[in-house]
Amino acid sequence: MRVLADALRCEDDDGQSKFLREVFCQLSTDLQHRGLSVIADRSSDTLEHCQLVLLLLNKFPNMVNGHGTRVVDLLLTSEKHAHFKSPLNKYRKFLVCDLLPSLLSSSASDLTHKQLTRLFLRTVEFYVCYMASDNTKIQGTGAEEPVELRLADPWKDMCSLCQLAANKLHWPLADVFTHKRSRDLVWQQLASFFREHSARQEDPFVHSQLVYCTVAVMLQAVVEYSHKIDPTMAPDPPDKRREAAERALAALPAPDCSIWSDGSAAGGTSNGGGGAAIILHRENDRRIECLAAAGTHCSSTRAELVAVREALKSLASLPADSLDAIKEIRLCTDSRACLQTLQRGQAAQQEELPASIWASLHDFTCSQSSSGGGGGGAAPPSLMLVEAFPEPLSSTTSLLGSVPGPSVPGPGPAHRRHRSQELDPTEPLLTVSRQVTFKPQQLTLAFLTGVRCWSLLSQNPALEKEFQRVWQHVLSGNSWPWFQSFVTDVHLYADRLQELAYRTDAAAAAGLGGTGGTGAHCCRALLQRMAAAFGTGDYQLAGELCLHILTGPLLPSALGDPAKTQVVAQCAQNRHLHFLSYTQADVSKYCIKVLTLCLQKKVLGPGAFQDNAVGHLIVLLQYDWPTEEPIFSKVVHLIRQHGTLTYPQFVHYVTCPDIVEEFVYLNTEHGGGLTFSLVPAQQPRGTISTRGVDKGAREEFRMAMLQQIRRTESTLTLIGEFLTAQKDDVLRCLR
Structure with missing residues (x-):
C-alpha cells in the first residue's frame, strides 16, 4: 500500500507509476480507504502524514469531517514548534498551497469559526511574505539547497482562498476578494460597509470581518506600492524577473561577446565556487565554460566575483584573432551585491578580488554599460515620497501645509474619483517622477488604497483594538521593514510632522554622522527628515541635510534625464507630494529647490540684510531659471x-x-x-x-x-x- 500511495502522490507519468495507479483503482473502495488510513497513521514524518491524509481526502471527500480539523491543527502546531523565521516554510506551504484549496472548497468541511479566521490570516501572511521577499526558498525541506517556491499568480491564489474562507464565515465583505476587481470599487465597498454598520462596531461579527478584509486589501496594496517605489525591497516573482530581464536584453544592441556568470556558497558562508559561460557571437556563438573554487570560507558575493574574474581571465587567454573581433562585451550576473561592489569604481576598491576585475575590464577597454548592467539592463530607479511644491509658490507660502489625515470618503464612480483628485484641497496632489516607465496611476492608486485602509482601521476603539491584536500578535507586521517605510510615508501624507521627525531622526543623524550608509534608503530618510525640519521652521537642519546629500556620497550615480525632472505642479490643493526618483537629475533639482527656499526664508524674512545670504540665493536661483x-x-x-x-x-x-x-x-x-x-x-x-x-x-x-x-x-x-x-x-x- 505504501508503494501504491507513493505512486498516487507522484506526478511522474512513467510506465511504472501508471501501472501502480491502475492497480490501486482496481482495489475495492473499502480497501483503498483502509489502506490509505493505515499508512497515514503509521507515518512518523508530520509532512508525509499530512500529504497522505490529503490524498485520502481527495479520494474520499466525504471523509473531510474530522480529518480536516486534525490536519490543520497538526500543521499549525508543527510550524510553531519548528521556530521557522519565515512563513515560507514547508508546513505553511503545504497548508496554504496544497491543503486549503481542497479543504475550503468542500461543503462537508467542519472547520470552526476560530480556525477559519486563523487560516484566513495565515494565508494572507504567506502570500504577502512571498510577494515582499527577495528570498522565496522554502525553509525546512532538509535539502542541501532549499527549493525556491514559484507561484504563477500569487495574488489570485490569495484572493481565491480568502474569498472561500470569508464565504464559510458568512461575511458580506467576501466580494472584495473578487480577483482583479478595481481598487476603487474594493475601497468603496469597505467604506460603505463601515458607514452602514457604524452603530454595530462593537459587534464582533462586524468589526472582525472589517478588520480582516481591510488588512488583506491594505497589505496587497502596500506590497504592490513597495514594488514600485523600491525594486530592491520587494522584487517581482522569479518568472516576472526573468521575463523583464529577457525583455531588457532583447532591447539592447547585439554584443560581440556575452558572459553569463554565477556563484554560490553553502549557506552563504562556506565552500564557495563560481563559474561562467562565455559566448563568442562572432564565432557562430562558440561557447567556453570556466569553473573556479572561491574558498572554504567565503560569502556568496565573493563567489560571484570569482566567477566574473575567471570569465575575464578565460577571455584574455583567447588567440589574438578572436580578441580582435571583440569590440563590446556584455557581462550578465544575477548578483546585485557583485554589481554594486564593482560600480563603486576602481579607486574605491579595497580588496584584491574586485580590484583585479577592474584591472581586467580596463585591459579590455570595456564600456561602462558592459561592466555591470544587472542582467543587460539598468534597474529601474527607486522612488521616494517627498514634500514638493504647489504652483504658484510665493515667498510667504509654507512648504508644508496643514491638512487633516485621510478620511473615509463617500462612494462614487471610479472615474469621478480620479478626476476630482486634482480639485480636492483636503488631500495633497500626488505626482510621480517622469523618469519611470510604468503608469503613474498604478503607484498612486496602490498608495492611496493603503493609506485609506490604514486610516479606516483607526476610526473607532473597537476596530483599533482588533487591528492591533491581529497586527502585533498574529501577523507580526511591525517586523516588516517595507511596511514601516509605508507608515513613514503615511505620516508625511497626513502632515504629521512630529511623527515623521521621530521616525526619521535616527537615520538622519546616522547619515550626517557618516554612519548611515549610502543608497536610496538613507537618502529617502534624509529627504523626509528634511520635510519635517522645513515644515517646523528648522531651516538650518533642512539646509544641512540638503547640502549633505548634494555634496556627499548619497547623490545617486544614475544620471536620469534632466528634461523629465519636475518638482513643481500647478494644482488647487494646498499641498503637493511627489514620488522623486533616485537619480541625479531628480535628487539634485529637489535638494537645490529646498535649499533655495531655506535661503529665501532668511533673505526675504525679517532680519538684517546679509550680503552672503543674498549672494548665495542668487547663485541658486540660476538652476531653475526663468x-x-x-x-x-x-x-x-x-x-x-x-x-x-x-x-x-x-x-x-x-x-x-x-x-x-x-x-x-x-x-x-x-x-x-x-x-x-x-x-x-x-x-x-x-x-x-x-x-x-x-x-x-x-x-x-x-x-x-x-x-x-x-x-x-x-x-x-x-x-x-x-x-x-x-x-x-x-x-x-x-x-
Whole structure:
C-alpha cells in the first residue's frame, strides 16, 4: 500500500507509476480507504502524514469531517514548534498551497469559526511574505539547497482562498476578494460597509470581518506600492524577473561577446565556487565554460566575483584573432551585491578580488554599460515620497501645509474619483517622477488604497483594538521593514510632522554622522527628515541635510534625464507630494529647490540684510531659471533698498545672462547707480562706484559682466562647485 500511495502522490507519468495507479483503482473502495488510513497513521514524518491524509481526502471527500480539523491543527502546531523565521516554510506551504484549496472548497468541511479566521490570516501572511521577499526558498525541506517556491499568480491564489474562507464565515465583505476587481470599487465597498454598520462596531461579527478584509486589501496594496517605489525591497516573482530581464536584453544592441556568470556558497558562508559561460557571437556563438573554487570560507558575493574574474581571465587567454573581433562585451550576473561592489569604481576598491576585475575590464577597454548592467539592463530607479511644491509658490507660502489625515470618503464612480483628485484641497496632489516607465496611476492608486485602509482601521476603539491584536500578535507586521517605510510615508501624507521627525531622526543623524550608509534608503530618510525640519521652521537642519546629500556620497550615480525632472505642479490643493526618483537629475533639482527656499526664508524674512545670504540665493536661483525670476525680482528690490551688495563669489558662480544684465543695469544711472563689490578683494577695482569717483569703473564692470555671460560651464557644474566650496558659509547664513 505504501508503494501504491507513493505512486498516487507522484506526478511522474512513467510506465511504472501508471501501472501502480491502475492497480490501486482496481482495489475495492473499502480497501483503498483502509489502506490509505493505515499508512497515514503509521507515518512518523508530520509532512508525509499530512500529504497522505490529503490524498485520502481527495479520494474520499466525504471523509473531510474530522480529518480536516486534525490536519490543520497538526500543521499549525508543527510550524510553531519548528521556530521557522519565515512563513515560507514547508508546513505553511503545504497548508496554504496544497491543503486549503481542497479543504475550503468542500461543503462537508467542519472547520470552526476560530480556525477559519486563523487560516484566513495565515494565508494572507504567506502570500504577502512571498510577494515582499527577495528570498522565496522554502525553509525546512532538509535539502542541501532549499527549493525556491514559484507561484504563477500569487495574488489570485490569495484572493481565491480568502474569498472561500470569508464565504464559510458568512461575511458580506467576501466580494472584495473578487480577483482583479478595481481598487476603487474594493475601497468603496469597505467604506460603505463601515458607514452602514457604524452603530454595530462593537459587534464582533462586524468589526472582525472589517478588520480582516481591510488588512488583506491594505497589505496587497502596500506590497504592490513597495514594488514600485523600491525594486530592491520587494522584487517581482522569479518568472516576472526573468521575463523583464529577457525583455531588457532583447532591447539592447547585439554584443560581440556575452558572459553569463554565477556563484554560490553553502549557506552563504562556506565552500564557495563560481563559474561562467562565455559566448563568442562572432564565432557562430562558440561557447567556453570556466569553473573556479572561491574558498572554504567565503560569502556568496565573493563567489560571484570569482566567477566574473575567471570569465575575464578565460577571455584574455583567447588567440589574438578572436580578441580582435571583440569590440563590446556584455557581462550578465544575477548578483546585485557583485554589481554594486564593482560600480563603486576602481579607486574605491579595497580588496584584491574586485580590484583585479577592474584591472581586467580596463585591459579590455570595456564600456561602462558592459561592466555591470544587472542582467543587460539598468534597474529601474527607486522612488521616494517627498514634500514638493504647489504652483504658484510665493515667498510667504509654507512648504508644508496643514491638512487633516485621510478620511473615509463617500462612494462614487471610479472615474469621478480620479478626476476630482486634482480639485480636492483636503488631500495633497500626488505626482510621480517622469523618469519611470510604468503608469503613474498604478503607484498612486496602490498608495492611496493603503493609506485609506490604514486610516479606516483607526476610526473607532473597537476596530483599533482588533487591528492591533491581529497586527502585533498574529501577523507580526511591525517586523516588516517595507511596511514601516509605508507608515513613514503615511505620516508625511497626513502632515504629521512630529511623527515623521521621530521616525526619521535616527537615520538622519546616522547619515550626517557618516554612519548611515549610502543608497536610496538613507537618502529617502534624509529627504523626509528634511520635510519635517522645513515644515517646523528648522531651516538650518533642512539646509544641512540638503547640502549633505548634494555634496556627499548619497547623490545617486544614475544620471536620469534632466528634461523629465519636475518638482513643481500647478494644482488647487494646498499641498503637493511627489514620488522623486533616485537619480541625479531628480535628487539634485529637489535638494537645490529646498535649499533655495531655506535661503529665501532668511533673505526675504525679517532680519538684517546679509550680503552672503543674498549672494548665495542668487547663485541658486540660476538652476531653475526663468521659473525663479519672480523671487529674483524680490531680491533685486531688497538690494535696491539696501543700496549695495558685497559678494566676491559673484564672478565665480553667476553666469545667467538675465541676472548679469540686471546687475549691469543697476550699476547705471538709470538703474539707480548702486555700488557693488563683486570680485575678490585681491583683484584691482574690487569696488564699483557710480558716484563719479572712478570714471572707467562702470565700463570695466560692464566688460567684466560680459565675460561672465560668455562662460561655457553648465549651470549644474557651477552650482556643484559652489556648494562644495561654500557649504560652511551657506550653513552659517541659515543659522
